Amino acid sequence: MTTPATVTDLPDPVLGTALVPTLGEGESQTGKDFTSDQEVRWCPGCGDYAVLKAVQGFLPGLGLRRENIVFVSGIGCSSRFPYYLDTYGMHSIHGRAPSIATGIATAREDLSVWVVTGDGDALSIGGNHLIHALRRNVNMTILLFNNRIYGLTKGQYSPTSETGKVTKSTPMGSVDHPFNPVSLALGAEASFVARTIDSDRKHLTSVLSAAAAHRGTSLVEIYQNCPIFNDGAFDAIKNPDTKADAIIPLVHGEQIRFGAAQEDGLGHKCLVRDAGGGVRVAEVAGVAAEDILVHDAHHPDPTRAFAISRLTDSGYLHQSPIGIFRQVERPTYDDQARVQLSTAGEPGDLQALIDGPDVWTVEEENR
């Protein structure tokens, strides 16, 4: 088990887990090794079960030592995640998981750092913490479970609930305009932004693999059904009869095609440039082949990815792009901080700074 001392010793491109110790020769792990002895407590049918199972099945494939993996969560249903994984973990402060994870990632380059959060935790109380983690590009993966409702508090509208949604706290319908988490992350210039679905284990796992491999902050929005307080929110993209029209699949280097397959085996709909500067859906038969957009997740400019993200319905979900929107290399906060530390010379004397020469006394008459 040898790991490079610093990221600068590594060849390019650098994996997200490059400095994390791996299993030794002959050692292996299974999903059971990542399953804790805690009884899993979510409502029957909750999408969180599916994500947990997918993560437990995916983690062994990383080949990392369990004791070098840490899951930090905030507050909410999904934030119970760390209890159920046999790794290190922290059920932390509401909305502050990205900040705590920032500290962990900066102090410990030998850890694989994960954040589990939800639409309430990450986008309401934790909005600032989220965007600044994305901006800084700290080396961690953020799993944002989006069920478009406050589930833990029993069904109030969340920052991703559609306008007009009737909930306990919006009896006449919400007048709020929702966030699109992918658009938000792209706006914060996140270096890795993806969206996947709780019940599609294959796709979820492939996105998790890419997110873990990415060095920097990876934001993965997971559409997650809440069967109790917002059941059916993602039915259009899950129903076998409608999903071909509802899911706009994003695969780097491939044409963006969807809908029922035509003779060439690909969908009859596609994305093309829109005269207004964005992108729009068009019938393949009605456009020139060279006008069909080819997905470029590695483009340094996030403009196109943002335009694609706007094709997500902000109301009831009938259509949504799914896949990796953006994946670009950018220096990470924690790597740069470590380089500075290594070149800053001798450590300072913290106590001397605290005691300092610049002291004064507040006299009674000066009050």
Place this chain on the structure above:
Amino acid sequence: MTYVIAQPCVDLKDRSCVDECPVDCIYEGKRMLYIQPDECVDCGACEPVCPAEAIFYEDDTPEEWKGYYEANVGFFAEIGSPGGASNTDVSGQDHPMVAALPPQNQD
């Protein structure tokens, strides 16, 4: 761990559970429904909706029906993990233990 479908489903196949399963892991055999143990995420949505009370958490399966764990697992020995019941037709098959049963749940 997984959920297991037992004898009360045989020759009945109510299918309420199929609609309820969020990961589409309940497959229809010839005489009963089977849960794919690797695809099941242990969410428990199926158990309360079964009108025949045929579904049990693995550890809670009644002694007399313990063999149905093997029937659910064994059913997929050759089929494997198709990744979704809605696009997989296995309705002509049954686990040998189930196939050998006399008619069940006829009243």
